[in-house]
Amino acid sequence: MTAFIIGAALLLAVALAILLPPLWRSAPPAAGADRRETHLAIFRDQLAELERERDEGTLGAAEEAQARSELQRRLLDEVETQPAAALTQGGGRRTALFLVVVMPLAAAAGYALLGNPGALNPLQRQARIAPEQIDAMIGGLVEKLKKNPEDGKGWVMLARSYKVLERYPEAADAYARAGSVVDQDAGLLADYAEVLSQVHGGSLQGKAGELIKRALEIDPNEAQALLLAGAAARERQDFAAAADYWSRLLSQLEPGSDEAKTVAAAIGEARELAAARAAGGTTSAKATSGAAQVAGEVTLSGRLAGRARPDDVVFVFARAEEGPRMPLAAMRATVADLPLNFHLDDSMALAGGRKLSDFASVTVEARITRAGNASTSSGDLFGRIAGVKPGNRKLRLVIDQVQP
The missing domain is CATH 1.25.40.10 (Tetratricopeptide repeat domain)
Incomplete structure (x- = not known):
């Protein structure tokens, strides 16, 4: 975001550097006054020349009136043009000040209203895949x-x-x-x-x-x-x-x-x-049994028996009460094996992972899943017992709940 703002500011500075000098500069007042006096002197000379030609009889009355009218029109044009030029000279500086002050503010306000400032945040630009x-x-x-x-x-x-x-x-x-x-x-x-x-x-x-x-x-x-x-x-x-x-x-x-x-x-x-x-x-x-083991029997509640097929997979696993969600030990069977006598011990731990014996209490869960994997899915049948101390080998775990 910072790089974008710096780049935009530099581009704006370059644009102003090109536009401001000609607007800020104006012709010196003395030069404008001198030009005006010169024009008036020429008009006076031309008017005097008309009068001389009239007096000498070389210019008729109608021709003299037409020429005088033309000179007067040109004189009026010159008088009207001079104030406009002076206004332009002062207005150039006002325009320059407008560009310096108002343009940056207008650009920022316009981007805030019409742009997407959040897009400048790299975290916002990261793709979010549904x-x-x-x-x-x-x-x-x-x-x-x-x-x-x-x-x-x-x-x-x-x-x-x-x-x-x-x-x-x-x-x-x-x-x-x-x-x-x-x-x-x-x-x-x-x-x-x-x-x-x-x-x-x-x-x-x-x-x-x-x-x-x-x-x-x-x-x-x-x-x-x-x-x-x-x-x-x-x-x-x-x-x-x-x-x-x-x-x-x-x-x-x-x-x-x-x-x-x-x-x-x-x-x-x-x-x-x-x-x-x-x-x-x-x-x-002995090192992988006793205090480092939990064991017992898994059964399926009668009210859920009709929702399970004999070849559906049953996972029995132990997890830490607090800490990693990965099973500390797990075994696999099928619904046809129920009621199932199970045991979980340290020998079933994942390589380099935590073990049953590392925790004072664990949660033991049995889950029936048609998907065939241990991840939780809606419709799974499960049962769990919390607060199991390693060494307990008389668990009675009933699968009696349905995963929402």
Whole structure:
């Protein structure tokens, strides 16, 4: 905004510099008076010449009267012109003053009334895309891919769009259609694996694990693949492997950064668990149970039973009472599995994330979603219990509410 105002002021100054000098300058009064006296002297001489010619008889009475009338008319014209010229000389300076004072004020007032001052604010100029516009853009991309289903890059773009919108099943399907574009790119394989883990309640086993392995074969130092490989190893309780993967990732991070500190903490914990397992055999299992676990049974209220299908996905997860909204631990099942015995513990934590044992109390929630992902959607069936202390293994969680 400041740059615009400065630029406008400079342009106005240039315009005034061009217009003002000729208006401000005026002919000296003496020069105008001298010219007037000269003209009057000429008229007097011409009048005297007419009288002389009349007296000599060379000019008739009618001709003399006509000539005298012409001289008088010219004399009157000269007398009227002189005040007008004087007025013009004074008016030039008044015009100059008008331009200097009034023009800038008029320009500012006019822009304030007719312009758009808010457009000068860079924050106001930022594009604001409505959800409808996003849906329209994605819809357009889908239509293009229907006409050209071999466009691997287009499928990748669609997959990433769905991932941003947390529409993980659609994102996974789009990645699956991208073919060789994904199969030959370590970063895309890792991203595909992360999407699949979201679809399956955070688990990195099965196809997600295969994608991670393939990504590291293409690029052993791919950062996202190393992060996920460590999380998958921790999920299998292979803590030594988890520490190894994350150590390779740590060497790529800026020392002292928040990311480096988080990964270093995860490495330290994994090494402690690996050492405990090596020393006591079952110690590591104890470390991921007991006080660091919540468990119980999930059931579906009878009044909502008709609103759920057997193949609808059920997510059971724990969240902090206050703090991050990301689940501290989660598991996935289907309505056909209900009633479901569940347990959530530190081994289910995301790589480098917070754990159940970090909090004095958590909220445990079970959610039935036809969309197939853990994000909240209108129409979901859910139940939750707040204020659960880690170590409680006798929870009775009933799904008895409908998401507005």
